Amino acid sequence: IVMTQTPLSLSVTPGQPASISCKSSQSLLHSDGETYLSWYLQRPGQSPQLLIFEVSSRFSGVPERFSGSGSGTDFTLKISRVEAEDVGVYYCMQGIHLPRITFGGGTKVEIK
Amino acid sequence: EVQLVQSGAEVKKPGATVKISCKISGFTFTDNYRHWVQQAPGKGLEWVGLVDPEDGETMYAEKFQGRVTITADTSTDTAYMELRSLRSEDTAVYYCATGLRFPDYWGQGTLVTVSS
Numbered sequence: 001i002v003m004t005q006t007p008l009s010l011s012v013t014p015g016q017p018a019s020i021s022c023k024s025s026q027s028l029l030h031s032d033g034e035t036y037l038s039w040y041l042q043r044p045g046q047s048p049q050l051l052i053f054e055v056s057s058r059f060s061g062v063p064e065r066f067s068g069s070g071s072g073t074d075f076t077l078k079i080s081r082v083e084a085e086d087v088g089v090y091y092c093m094q095g096i097h098l099p100r101i102t103f104g105g106g107t108k109v110e111i112k
Numbered sequence: 113e114v115q116l117v118q119s120g121a122e123v124k125k126p127g128a129t130v131k132i133s134c135k136i137s138g139f140t141f142t143d144n145y146r147h148w149v150q151q152a153p154g155k156g157l158e159w160v161g162l163v164d165p166e167d168g169e170t171m172y173a174e175k176f177q178g179r180v181t182i183t184a185d186t187s188t189d190t191a192y193m194e195l196r197s198l199r200s201e202d203t204a205v206y207y208c209a210t211g212l213r214f215p216d217y218w219g220q221g222t223l224v225t226v227s228s
Contacts, residue, residue: 036214038214042157047207047219047221048157048215050211050218054214091157093157095213098213099161099173101147104156105156106156106157
């Protein structure tokens with residue numbers, strides 16, 4: 001499954017919203033009823049961290065300004081009000097087909 | 113607190129083998145899979161494979177199949193990734209992570225440099 005993220009990069013004024021799109025080449029809806037699309041943030045020099053799993057569930061400790069939505073093959077990560085600490089590269093990832101887990105190419109978010 | 117602590121950086125020659133460890137603490141070791149993810153310099157994330165600590169079952173990405181072995185030692189709560197026949201393209205940071213269909217907690221990464 002190919003995961004395509006847009007845009008490749010984003011420059012955002014603090015306090016403004018941001019949105020990242022992720023499209024998969026196949027539906028991510030599993031036969032168990034779950035959709036295995038997750039989002040990660042990799043801050044500069046750090047390990048990736050999980051933000052959102054199963055399309056829209058926020059992981060433990062993730063601020064409410066992060067939200068995920070979508071279904072089937074089209075998904076979106078939204079940041080309601082970008083803060084300085086949100087800088088980094090965002091990746092979507094599909095886990096529906098083990099062992100063919102794949103990541104999107106990444107979207108770099110910078111602060112204006 | 114869940115913690116994944118990986119072994120230190122490695123420098124290997126082409127054709128050699130590297131084995132990286134990942135010590136996990138803070139939760140029941142057999143609860144989730146142990147994933148390994150590769151990140152080449154300046155590049156994105158690429159999934160390598162996983163092990164189910166409960167039964168030792170493994171799954172590998174096609175790109176690494178035949179050169180990688182992932183194992184889990186439940187007696188020490190440690191996961192391992194062995195990569196053989198190293199080539200320059202294997203130079204990367206390798207991350208271990210826990211999770212089922214999505215890695216949730218991640219280690220700090222281990223840099224493997226392959227150079228003659």
